[in-house]
Amino acid sequence: MKAVYFAWVRERIGVAEEEITPPASVQTVEQLVDWLAARGEGYAAAFANRKSVRAALDKMHVTTQTPIASAREIAFFPPMTGG
Amino acid sequence: MKAVYFAWVRERIGVAEEEITPPASVQTVEQLVDWLAARGEGYAAAFANRKSVRAALDKMHVTTQTPIASAREIAFFPPMTGG
Amino acid sequence: MIAPTVRVQAEDFDVVAEETRLTQGRRDIGAVVAFTGLCRDEAGTLHALELEHYPGMAEAEIVRVAEAALERWPLMGLTVIHRYGLIRPGARIVLVIAAARHRAEAFAAAEFMMDYLKTRAPFWKKTHRVDGAQGDWVEAKASDDAATARWDAKPSSPAR
Amino acid sequence: MIAPTVRVQAEDFDVVAEETRLTQGRRDIGAVVAFTGLCRDEAGTLHALELEHYPGMAEAEIVRVAEAALERWPLMGLTVIHRYGLIRPGARIVLVIAAARHRAEAFAAAEFMMDYLKTRAPFWKKTHRVDGAQGDWVEAKASDDAATARWDAKPSSPAR
Numbered sequence: 001m002k003a004v005y006f007a008w009v010r011e012r013i014g015v016a017e018e019e020i021t022p023p024a025s026v027q028t029v030e031q032l033v034d035w036l037a038a039r040g041e042g043y044a045a046a047f048a049n050r051k052s053v054r055a056a057l058d059k060m061h062v063t064t065q066t067p068i069a070s071a072r073e074i075a076f077f078p079p080m081t082g083g
Numbered sequence: 084m085k086a087v088y089f090a091w092v093r094e095r096i097g098v099a100e101e102e103i104t105p106p107a108s109v110q111t112v113e114q115l116v117d118w119l120a121a122r123g124e125g126y127a128a129a130f131a132n133r134k135s136v137r138a139a140l141d142k143m144h145v146t147t148q149t150p151i152a153s154a155r156e157i158a159f160f161p162p163m164t165g166g
Numbered sequence: 167m168i169a170p171t172v173r174v175q176a177e178d179f180d181v182v183a184e185e186t187r188l189t190q191g192r193r194d195i196g197a198v199v200a201f202t203g204l205c206r207d208e209a210g211t212l213h214a215l216e217l218e219h220y221p222g223m224a225e226a227e228i229v230r231v232a233e234a235a236l237e238r239w240p241l242m243g244l245t246v247i248h249r250y251g252l253i254r255p256g257a258r259i260v261l262v263i264a265a266a267r268h269r270a271e272a273f274a275a276a277e278f279m280m281d282y283l284k285t286r287a288p289f290w291k292k293t294h295r296v297d298g299a300q301g302d303w304v305e306a307k308a309s310d311d312a313a314t315a316r317w318d319a320k321p322s323s324p325a326r
Numbered sequence: 327m328i329a330p331t332v333r334v335q336a337e338d339f340d341v342v343a344e345e346t347r348l349t350q351g352r353r354d355i356g357a358v359v360a361f362t363g364l365c366r367d368e369a370g371t372l373h374a375l376e377l378e379h380y381p382g383m384a385e386a387e388i389v390r391v392a393e394a395a396l397e398r399w400p401l402m403g404l405t406v407i408h409r410y411g412l413i414r415p416g417a418r419i420v421l422v423i424a425a426a427r428h429r430a431e432a433f434a435a436a437e438f439m440m441d442y443l444k445t446r447a448p449f450w451k452k453t454h455r456v457d458g459a460q461g462d463w464v465e466a467k468a469s470d471d472a473a474t475a476r477w478d479a480k481p482s483s484p485a486r
């Protein structure tokens with residue numbers, strides 16, 4: 001699946017998007033965050049405070065408990081500050 | 084003092100403004116309404132439903148109990164429908 | 167406290183020109199709410215509304231309401247323009263623009279102005295019908311009194 | 327139900343052109359509320375805000391919020407434009423226009439749109455400082471979450 005990152009999540013990870021292939025055991029957004037956070041320093045920094053990172057699956061807001069199932073794109077970003 | 088009338092109050096009385104000289108016994112807005120209502124058919128029609136007529140003294144909203152005192156101008160009109 | 171801009175006029179107004187006048191060259195305004203009231207005629211029976219007003223008192227009363235709004239919210243600009251005379255369906259009647267640091271104040275102040283204008287500003291609307299028959303005076307609505315009354319129960323600054 | 331007009335763009339927008347597009351030739355609209363959000367800089371330290379967005383989701387999420395507003399109030403027009411890219415102090419960031427028969431609906435819908443936009447539309451602001459130093463990302467405000475949450479407790483149509 002494609003992972004996309006925005007704002008300081010993007011800056012800490014160091015890339016705006018990438019293809020990821022999590023193992024089958026990763027089923028929820030939360031499990032995917034755990035898996036990503038273990039990939040390196042930048043990822044660990046991006047997900048250091050879990051509560052301040054939001055996620056979207058295929059461009060819809062989701063919670064940490066949402067199953068990633070057959071989603072093609074997952075996004076991680078800080079709380080929004082538009083408007 | 085000068086009396087000015089607006090909207091259907093004006094139409095019923097038949098003039099937009101006039102000089103009036105109420106007797107000294109007329110001290111409040113309500114007493115002035117009583118005095119005016121007795122002046123003729125148009126006036127009686129204008130003040131038939133007292134609750135639907137509002138008053139202003141020198142261009143400020145007032146209640147029926149307000150003393151007319153030394154006001155130079157009194158206005159009578161229906162509830163407002165601007166905006 | 168800033169001075170409000172209040173005008174009572176027969177001519178139409180230019181929303182953007184008024185908005186620009188409030189915001190031009192400033193860096194401290196974050197929110198501008200512009201309310202425009204238009205002449206409505208869904209039945210297709212209205213030729214025009216005739217707006218009668220009480221010259222002198224109309225301006226004075228709008229200024230009084232505007233000053234109450236300025237006491238209540240930390241506004242950086244407040245403009246109110248109300249037209250009188252013959253106004254055709256689809257045409258503009260009234261404009262309120264409130265500018266503030268934050269949106270909650272701008273929204274609240276603009277709505278407050280409109281609610282009070284409806285019940286306190288000395289304007290009266292008479293209908294002129296398409297068929298030429300004598301039209302009626304528009305009646306005041308109890309809902310407008312209720313809209314005005316609800317501000318008495320509210321705190322000065324919205325808790326947001 | 328009408329379709330909302332939603333645009334996410336780098337270019338500035340024209341408030342009056344958008345308002346005219348909603349109201350032109352109509353006789354059934356009585357109230358238009360236009361909210362404009364501007365880039366603020368009271369300290370004099372801001373060179374510009376950089377607005378990052380999530381292309382595709384930004385539009386989709388604004389449409390979802392707009393559809394919720396249209397379900398909730400009987401609107402006759404709803405336009406939302408949100409800019410991205412570098413925005414200088416005093417410049418426009420966002421526009422919401424709600425048109426309705428009556429003012430209460432237009433005010434409520436416009437404020438609802440703004441409250442939800444703030445907390446649900448995927449935009450992020452980074453500051454660029456006048457002194458050239460690395461600016462920070464603007465932090466989300468708890469007050470914005472509270473402003474959004476209060477709509478859950480409100481009835482669909484204001485009781486006025």
